[in-house]
Amino acid sequence: MKKWTVLLLIVSGVFAITWLNFEPQIIATEPAPAAAVAADDDDDDALQPIDVSMHDLMEGMFQAPYRRLKVAMEKEPTDGPAWKALRSDALILAEASNMLILRKPETDVEAWIKYSVDARSAGAEVVKSAKKQDFTASKAAYVTMLDHCNACHKQFEKGKHILKP
Numbered sequence: 804m805k806k807w808t809v810l811l812l813i814v815s816g817v818f819a820i821t822w823l824n825f826e827p828q829i830i831a832t833e834p835a836p837a838a839a840v841a842a843d844d845d846d847d848d849a850l851q852p853i854d855v856s857m858h859d860l861m862e863g864m865f866q867a868p869y870r871r872l873k874v875a876m877e878k879e880p881t882d883g884p885a886w887k888a889l890r891s892d893a894l895i896l897a898e899a900s901n902m903l904i905l906r907k908p909e910t911d912v913e914a915w916i917k918y919s920v921d922a923r924s925a926g927a928e929v930v931k932s933a934k935k936q937d938f939t940a941s942k943a944a945y946v947t948m949l950d951h952c953n954a955c956h957k958q959f960e961k962g963k964h965i966l967k968p
């Protein structure tokens with residue numbers, strides 16, 4: 804009888820080990836099919852810009868964070884929440900610049916994309932520097948970002964809306 808008990812323990816031990824080995828695998832492989840499906844999706848169908856004019860887009864998505872950021876950049880934030888607010892507005896502008904690539908103009912598409920990518924990259928740099936609470940680097944990247952915003956305004960808006968840092 805004792806022999807059977809030992810055998811039973813061994814069998815359940817092997818079973819437990821096998822199960823433990825399997826479980827993480829099940830968890831690890833689960834997200835893969837979903838990700839594969841997403842990657843197969845046609846991005847052009849999934850990503851649809853909201854139907855507003857360029858004017859309403861700039862006014863609605865860019866103007867408010869720009870105005871807040873301009874104030875935030877006047878002097879170094881003194882606490883965590885102030886840094887967080889600065890970072891948030893920089894991120895909104897960086898991601899909004901990204902979305903401009905979905906709204907290509909009829910002509911000069913390459914220039915449009917370049918200004919958008921450059922503004923996005925500089926905006927991302929503000930976010931990164933602000934995360935480290937490095938005000939000098941944040942401010943420098945912010946000024947660079949505005950240069951790129953303005954470069955687009957110069958070409959596509961005949962120099963209107965030149966934004967001051």
Ligand code: HEC
Nearest residue numbers: 857858861862865866869896915918919922952955959964
């Ligand atoms: C790829 C081109 C492009 C980039 C990059 C760009 N803008 Fe603009 N922006 C425009 C155009 C076009 C208009 C004019 C829209 C209109 O009034 O028809 C405009 C207008 C504006 C206005 C004026 C809105 C109003 O009330 O009339 C603000 C503010 C503005 N942009 C902020 C920004 C900021 C901040 C950035 C950078 C983070 C930026 N833009 C980057 C194309 C761009």
